[in-house]
Amino acid sequence: MKKIAFLLLLFISNFTFSQTPKEIDSVSMELCDYLKTLSNIKNDTLKITTLYQDKLYPYLGTFEESKIDAAGQRVYYRLQRNCVGFRELLDRLEPPKEKIVRITTKPVTKLNKKQLAEFKKRTQFKYKEFDGSDTYVEMKDNKWTDTFTNNTYSKLTYKWLSDDEFQLTFIESNNETRSNFSFEGDKFNYIVLDIKDDHYLVSVNIEGQNIYEEFKLFFE
Numbered sequence: 476m477k478k479i480a481f482l483l484l485l486f487i488s489n490f491t492f493s494q495t496p497k498e499i500d501s502v503s504m505e506l507c508d509y510l511k512t513l514s515n516i517k518n519d520t521l522k523i524t525t526l527y528q529d530k531l532y533p534y535l536g537t538f539e540e541s542k543i544d545a546a547g548q549r550v551y552y553r554l555q556r557n558c559v560g561f562r563e564l565l566d567r568l569e570p571p572k573e574k575i576v577r578i579t580t581k582p583v584t585k586l587n588k589k590q591l592a593e594f595k596k597r598t599q600f601k602y603k604e605f606d607g608s609d610t611y612v613e614m615k616d617n618k619w620t621d622t623f624t625n626n627t628y629s630k631l632t633y634k635w636l637s638d639d640e641f642q643l644t645f646i647e648s649n650n651e652t653r654s655n656f657s658f659e660g661d662k663f664n665y666i667v668l669d670i671k672d673d674h675y676l677v678s679v680n681i682e683g684q685n686i687y688e689e690f691k692l693f694f695e
Contacts (some may be wrong), residue, residue: 579687629657640664
């Protein structure tokens, strides 16, 4: 999950529209589908510019000038969530500090029941953001709370689906990225795959997608 400089062309319009979650996701999927048609453009900067000019900017032109930036952010972050191709495009334009592993087959844990039980006893974790900064996690009493470096937070609930898999449900966030990336009720499925000296290897899957992304969940 990441934030990069997002420059919008400003439009003057006599029309004002409110964005519903359904509309935002519909627009993001339209952009995702259009991105697939741009495979003949090999230059990624030109590709994302074409995507914005052909699809995003005309949509933003339906908003009053004062609302364009907020509307663009919502679509931009949901496009990241809903479109794997867009996430991969951003990764190429601005590579993350740690390489992201994405697979299409559901991974299988290497841990035994005792090791998984030890994971469940832990309550404090941290993980790396796209830019290398640390986000701290408290996982306790069926509540998962992210605390970011700027002291903002995200609140989710969790439930175990099996010995090695649990599900987060998004509640709320006052963090700009997370509040735009997730809507209330969005679900994320996690599998605890392996343990190393100072971290667990965990996969995350956005419910409804067939992509599994692996990341390191650190402990002390």
